[in-house]
Amino acid sequence: MSKFFAVMAVVASLPFWLTFLRKPWSLPWYYLFCFLAGELLLLFGAGLLSGLIFSFRSTGTTRCRDCGAPMFSAGRYFNEGTVKPLREDIEVLVCFIVLNAALWITLWRYGWLV
Numbered sequence: 248m249s250k251f252f253a254v255m256a257v258v259a260s261l262p263f264w265l266t267f268l269r270k271p272w273s274l275p276w277y278y279l280f281c282f283l284a285g286e287l288l289l290l291f292g293a294g295l296l297s298g299l300i301f302s303f304r305s306t307g308t309t310r311c312r313d314c315g316a317p318m319f320s321a322g323r324y325f326n327e328g329t330v331k332p333l334r335e336d337i338e339v340l341v342c343f344i345v346l347n348a349a350l351w352i353t354l355w356r357y358g359w360l361v
Contacts, residue, residue: 248290251332255340256286259347266360289350293342301338 260282267274267282310316354360 249336251336252290252339252343255343256283256290259289259343260286286347289346290339290343293346294339296346297335297338297342300342301335 260279263282263285264279267278268276351360
């Protein structure tokens with residue numbers, strides 16, 4: 248997992264933690280780690296969902312530009328010198344934001360957020 252996605256999971260878990268610190272729940276401070284674990288699972292789900300949704304646009308096995316290694320369903324090849332995010336990273340981020348928004352709407356709709 249890249250540092251960017253780890254920071255995104257931490258940033259997304261903070262509002263949940265701060266919300267559930269208040270009354271009527273008054274959860275202890277260490278529940279932050281539980282919310283962080285939930286956000287990491289949601290991030291994994293976003294990666295899986297974006298991989299499934301956008302796998303149909305692939306035309307077969309793609310190859311690495313530098314070494315020619317096949318990259319279809321075999322993970323990703325990370326280049327340390329790349330500072331521009333890849334298209335797949337943006338897709339995972341968008342799926343993560345949509346899933347978080349759906350989670351907040353569901354919690355609000357069923358009365359968990361007062």
